[in-house]
Amino acid sequence: MLAVLIVVTAINALVSTGFSVAAVFFPAFIVRGGERSHTARVLAYYGLARSVSLLLIVLWAAFRIDTTALLWLGTLAGLIQLGDAAIGTQTGDQFKIWGPLGLGVVQLAVVLLAFLFGA
Incomplete structure (x- = not known):
């Protein structure tokens, strides 16, 4: 299970x-009209900083096989992802709702x- x-x-x-990387390099992929918006790019950098930190x-x-940390991080x-799905409801794009919701x-x-069966 671990x-x-x-x-x-x-x-x-x-x-x-x-x-987050896609939002930095292709902001229009995330926000309509984002390729012309400095604000969209700055927000993408904030998202990138957080997602890369979580990934690392x-x-x-x-690598350490730290079960407790993995349970908390998971x-x-x-x-x-559930928060991203909630935000996706504001876009009207089904992919931005169901993808994060499923994941x-x-x-x-x-x-x-x-947690129940021991990792």
Whole structure:
């Protein structure tokens, strides 16, 4: 179960980082008209700083096989995805709702199973 927790949490952090990188280099992908907006780019950098930090800490915890840290980080990553899904409802883009919602639910389910059955 620990291996599943590590893989799902790492994939979750990679997806968040990937979208943040996309927002920096292709802001119109995230925000309509964002390619002309300095504000959109600055907000993308803030998102990138947070997602890269989360990714690095997840990779560190996975390398150390720190179960407690992975449970907490997995919970955090899952809640972040649920928050992203809530924000996605404001865009009207179904991909920005169902993608994060699905990933967040899977992440939290894996955390719960790892907690209940021992990671």
